[in-house]
Amino acid sequence: MLSTKDMRILLVPATAIALALSGCSQPAQDEKAPTASYDGSVGPERAAAAETAPPAIKPADIPTRGGDGSPIELAALGEGDIGGAKLKGELACSFADEEGAQPILLAQGDVASEEPSRGIVKVGDTTESISANGGFDAMAKGTKFFAKGMELRVALTGPAPGGGESPPRPATLTADRADGAQRVFAGLWQCGP
Known part of the structure; x- marks a missing residue:
């Protein structure tokens, strides 16, 4: 005890x-x-x-980070850029910063195909060819595109706010440059005829 x-x-x-x-x-x-x-x-x-507190940063407001310090600039595609690309495929997908705006990425592919989808993006003043594995079906829900010295990833961020055959859906487009630079754009991903 x-x-x-x-x-x-x-x-x-x-x-x-x-x-x-x-x-x-x-x-x-x-x-x-x-x-x-x-x-x-x-x-x-x-x-x-x-x-x-400062306002929240939207994805479109995030500047280029990393790399050599130069910004990643993706410009709207004009009618000349789109016509000159002569893209082939049954259906297309495009990424634009807002509904009704000219796209900054456009790609076409065939339905139920394993052939790569082909498209274009305008980096600064230069129109670059891009491609993604699989056809249209692989693009419809977001995908990864490859370009010279850059990878572009489209990721859906929500449901389509409207109806119809091919309504635009909120998405982000992340551009990763070979030197380690990255920029995220917010916008709309639209796929269909």
Whole structure:
């Protein structure tokens, strides 16, 4: 059996450890712990901080990162660029920054085909040929295109806001340049006749 003296010897270090550990998990006096209610709203401290925070960056606002420091510039394709490319394929897909705008990427492919889809993109002032594995079916849900010194990935980010045979869907176009530079564009991916 333990004596009172032995109990104190065991109790004092255990109490000290418990206090030390509990002190580590508490916010400092000058820090305010975030508070949230069950409905997801935040306390007044958090609300004031949110009002002064800078606005969220949209993918289209993200500049080129990495590489040699020069920007990745993808320009809208003009009628001359599209006509001059003489693309072949039953159906096409295009990426544009907004509905009704000229595309910055256009590709065509055949349905139920393993032949690569072919297309074009305008890098600065130069129109470049691109290709993707598989035909139209592989492009419809987003795909990876290859160009000279660049890889372009289309990823769908949500459902089509409208109906119809081939409604545009929200998407991102990520351009990865061979020197390690990357830029993300936000826009619409539309595939169909």
